Amino acid sequence: MRHTLSRSYAAPGSGTLEAMKSDPYIALTVQATGIHPASARLISIDALTFDESGKVHRAEHFVINPETDPGPKHVHGLSPEEIAAAPTFDKVLKRLGSLIDGRTLVVHNAPRTWGLIRSEAKRVMSAAAHRNRRRRRQAPQRVGHVPTPLKIIDTLASARRQGIRLADTRIGGVAHALGVPSPSPVATVERAARPAADVARERSDILLAIFLALKSGKLASYLPEDLVPDRFGLQRSAIRVQAAKARRYHNPGRFEDVLKQGMEVVVAPEIEVDPDKIIQACRDLKLNYSEKLTRETSLVVCNQRDELRGKAMHAQRKGIPLVRDVDFLAAAGRLN
Structure with missing residues (x-):
């Protein structure tokens, strides 16, 4: 229409x-x-x-x-x-x-x-x-x-x-x-x-x-x-800003089939679930949430699989797994 x-x-x-x-x-x-x-x-x-x-x-x-x-x-x-x-x-x-x-x-x-x-x-x-x-x-x-x-x-x-x-x-x-x-x-x-x-x-x-x-x-x-400002002055949810600043846990490495405490999670914009729901799950399960994607990133939550851009594109180039939002929450439920 x-x-x-x-x-x-x-x-x-x-x-x-x-x-x-x-x-x-x-x-x-x-x-x-x-x-x-x-x-x-x-x-x-x-x-x-x-x-x-x-x-x-x-x-x-x-x-x-x-x-x-x-x-x-x-x-x-x-x-x-x-x-x-x-x-x-x-x-x-x-x-x-x-x-x-x-x-x-x-x-x-x-x-x-x-x-x-x-x-x-x-x-x-x-x-x-x-x-x-x-x-x-x-x-x-x-x-x-x-x-x-x-x-x-x-x-x-x-x-x-x-x-x-x-x-x-x-x-x-x-x-x-x-x-x-x-x-x-x-x-x-x-x-x-x-x-x-x-x-x-x-x-x-x-x-x-x-x-x-x-x-x-x-x-x-x-x-x-x-909403509160992050370090760039962007207005984001308080939970998102707090999670990015939270203390870090030991990172066991890349995600394969099971979430493990300390894994570093990045959330791409291309998801249908409210990002705060993903971030809250990270905090509850003592996962490291990060705004920035690096080679230390364990997984990126992203629903898109082709015509990638931004964080998802860089994750694919670095061989970092892309996990759909519903699959991440299901995995988080199993860890919980």
Whole structure:
């Protein structure tokens, strides 16, 4: 089934309780100076609030001056002059918070997108607190707060939970896999010539359509209070971050048929089970969980067997066994 993009915009509303009742969702896409929230800075944010049917009620686009090297124009489509004339993040945080607060936040790649928003909010709040301490005789500066979405839905992780094979994990690639109309995700001269705001809005429209296509199935949904930053600033589940830091047990080697205490487990993205379920089993059984694949890795939990990419591809090259999520949990049950 193919889905059409929603471009029916109602009159702009406000981030009040009544507005959130009429449009309880917000689809949000970002552009930044880098990959990792701990070191990257936001350059643009595009947001659409919408209702259960996918009708857009409010559309907002922010260009942000990161006060650092924004990187090449072909990455984000903005000229140095446009970026220099834009407000800094502390000037837009209140407006952004009014959009996100109390709504279900829909993003593509939640660890990075939510990580960028949270890192930027924390940074400007800390800077404002520092200035306020130095200006004790003056009225304190209020820059806003870390936005408080009701929950966060990750469309990329949701597609994987629903067993959708993805040759390209970008928004356009996932749209193509779902039959959602979208332009090719491959960069073109024509796209580079378009205004950055138009390209960003197109990306947000596609994200909204992807969500509608996935909505009736299993969704990867997170409560913001359950997420914490890893060492790169990516927002991940607390259990995942804690497991990666946990003390290590003696590793008996590669997995063959039976799990053994101390084996090192890496979880690839291409699984249908919630990764936290795999990680919890590792902790319960005193297995070593690792984010990074090395020659010491005992096994990689991954459902895909062909057209491998990322961790699974490197595991295959190193001769490390790939184990399906259900098979891993069955083996964990036998060890338990």
